[in-house]
Amino acid sequence: MADPSSYRPKPGQIPDSPGVYKFRDEHRRVIYVGKAKNLRQRVANYFQDLSGLHPRTRTMVTTAASVEWTVVSTEVEALQLEYSWIKEFDPRFNVKYRDDKSYPYLAVTLNEEFPRVQVMRGAKKKGVRYFGPYGHAWAIRETVDLMLRVFPVRTCSAGVFKNAERTGRPCLLGYIGKCSAPCVGRVTPEEHRELAEDFCDFMAGRTGTYIRRLEKDMTQAAEEMEYERAARLRDDAEALKRAMEKSAVVLADATDADLIAVAEDELEAALQIFHVRGGRVRGQRGWVTDKVEAVDTSGLVEHALQQLYGEERGDAVPKEVLVPALPEDAEAVSQWLAERRGSQVSLRIPQRGDKKDLMATVQRNAQQALGLHKTKRASDLTTRSRALEEIAGALGLDSAPLRIECYDISHLQGDDVVASMVVFEDGLARKSEYRRFQIKGFEGQDDVRSMHEVIGRRFKRYLQDKERTGEWEETPEAPTGPAPTGPAPTGPAPTGPVPAPALTGASPADDSEPREDDGRPRRFAYPPQLVVVDGGQPQVAAAKRALDELGIDDIAVCGLAKRLEEVWLPDDDDPVVLPRSSEGLYLLQRVRDEAHRFAIAYQRAKRAKRVRSSPLDDVAGLGETRKQALIKHFGSVKKLRRATIEEICEVPGIGRRTAESVAASLASTAPAAPAVNTATGEIIEEDDGGSS
Secondary structure, three states, X not given: OOOHHHOOOOOOOOOOOOEEEXXXXXXXXXXXEEEEOOHHHHHHHHHXXXXXXXXXXXXXXXXXXXXXXXXXXXXXXXXXXXXXXXXXXXXXXXXXXXXXXXXXXXXXXOOOXXXXXXXXXXXXXXXOEEEOOOOOHHHXXXXXXXXXXXXXXXXXXHHHHHHHHHHOOOOHHHHOOOOOOHHHOOOOHHHHHHHHHHHHHHHOOOOHHHHHHHHHHHHHHHHOOOHHHHHHHHHHHHHHHHHHHOOOEOOOOOOOEEEEEEEEOOOEEEEEEEEEEOOEEEEEEEEEEEOOOOOOHHHHHHHHHHHHHOOOOHHHOOOEEEOOOOOOOHHHHHHHHHHHHOOOOEEEOOOOHHHHHHHHHHHHHHHHHHHHHHHHHHHHHHHHHHHHHHHHHHHOOOOOOXXXXXXXXXXXXXXXXXXXXXXXXXXXXXXXHOEEEEOOXXXXXXXXXXXXXXXXXXXXXXXXXXXXXXXXXXXXOEOOOOOOOOOOOOOOOOOOOOOHHHHHOOOOOOOOOOOOOOOOOOOXXXXXXXXXXXXXXHHHHHHHHHHHHOOOOOOEEEEEEOOOOEEEOOOOOOOEOOOOOOHHHHHHHHHHHHHHHHHHHHHHHHHHHHHOOOHHHHOOOOOHHHHHHHHHHHOOHHHHHHOOHHHHHOOOOOOHHHHHHHHHHHHHOOOOOOEEOOOOOOEEOOOOOOOO
16 A cells, blocks of 8 residues: 555646646556646645545555646646546546446448448447437337338348349338338439438437428328328328337427436446437436545536547537536536537526426436346345455465456367466456467467466566566566566656647557556556466466566466366465355356356367368369369268269369369378367267368
């Protein structure tokens, strides 16, 4: 635990201008990002008597080893830079909302020549118009099915579209009138794009125009005694009305607004958002977060606004944002929102009428979401804490291993040897930190040697990152390990104007180039408190030897053997046996099983890629058509290998010279050893007839 006074800036050194500040830990990782109207006042607050700080703030300043800042011109720039750095550095002590589910959107791909209507999840793409989010994908499909009567926009995939272009026949939707069939030229690209834009206008809330137009055309068709056309227009108008009814009217004045409500306690907060367009609720979503920093409701709202609109532009930012509490600097936030929308945005607390009533509904949803989340998590959080404490006690660790890395080796009879590294933090899988390795140092099957290579490579990269950030310097006496070091350099970094890349983010550092002082999460920069290997005493000894060779002695190592679920420690002849009911054992099993699953998936992917190749690929002049003819005739490469030249010549299109080349190539390629199903023990016959 660091003493904040060891890195406290000197009096008068911090400017009294607007800016953004960063706290870094001893590994130079950015652990907290904040902004301030007055940097001197805000940063000085962190260096008061520790007893006067909020417990979470106290934890942050004692974890940090340095603080630095960047001066900006305005508070709006500070807001933008804070958001960019939180997104770039992922600081552990900043509030970060996480979606409680992956919400589906109704998307129109206006960036394509023939726009397509479809359901989309995940990150938003440039040039695509989004509507939602929706609670369920089926709700989107029901709405789209009703609207395709009036706006017959393409909904098919690229493959189906190209196949229809090639054959000149549209899909079923084209035949029943729910697609304008641009694939076969029934409409021009311009006409189809106009349909897509009308679809977007209707979804955006401009509904009255289209319904009035349909009703007018229906009346005119009836007067002209075109009754079939009038009936079709009547049905189209009814379909649009049914689509509108799926979104109840909540605000009679056709308002476009987002309503945000927060429910919170001392440890967590839940956020609910209703997206209202044209007076109707067009989408709803919820976020939850741990309150890892001392933050009130206005701070939670500000973080939510940053995350909600940080990547949005234009109409995606509504004209009105209704919140339960205004951010600390509401004027700067409003100006930031207006810049993103391109016009004025009203940020306010609803005081009366329908909007206040709807906000109460959103608030009830937030309270229910928080209650449900706490019910789900309470037992899980307690269990994970107990599991980590049990592991620390069983292995003799000084503290609970908050970061655990597990390694597993996978291969098939010595081929395609790979390894996996999975990471659990606070007892939960952190999949963004997973890594895969190919064994490069040797060929063949040797799990112990493979484990030594993988551990050595992983922690060699860790030491390289430490060297780049200046945490230790390599000395001639100890070329393979870190030299003893003192605390990380203290004091503020040089300040100055905001560089352009800092406002837009940057890609992760290239491992081939030293990158100092950037604070981004690196691929191998964070050391674990515990390394778990899948295996027994030999694998544990190999992992420990690799760490010793690198001079690393502050990372615990253990192995979990599958047969009896025994925990092995280095240099111990007897294993540690945890009770079968132990939460610590259960957590180790989950970590080990996840590493095994990840390794198997990678190994199978490599094997499938290799199996897709064929010995026939090496035959000069043998094209795809004749390779398929040979396989079809003989059934497999195995049977083709046993055929004579005369039998090969019987295949249509294969002459004697080609047959001789095929026979010679197959003869020079030794057949692989038969695979064995390890579950049943049976030999799997080679049958690569489909691989070529």
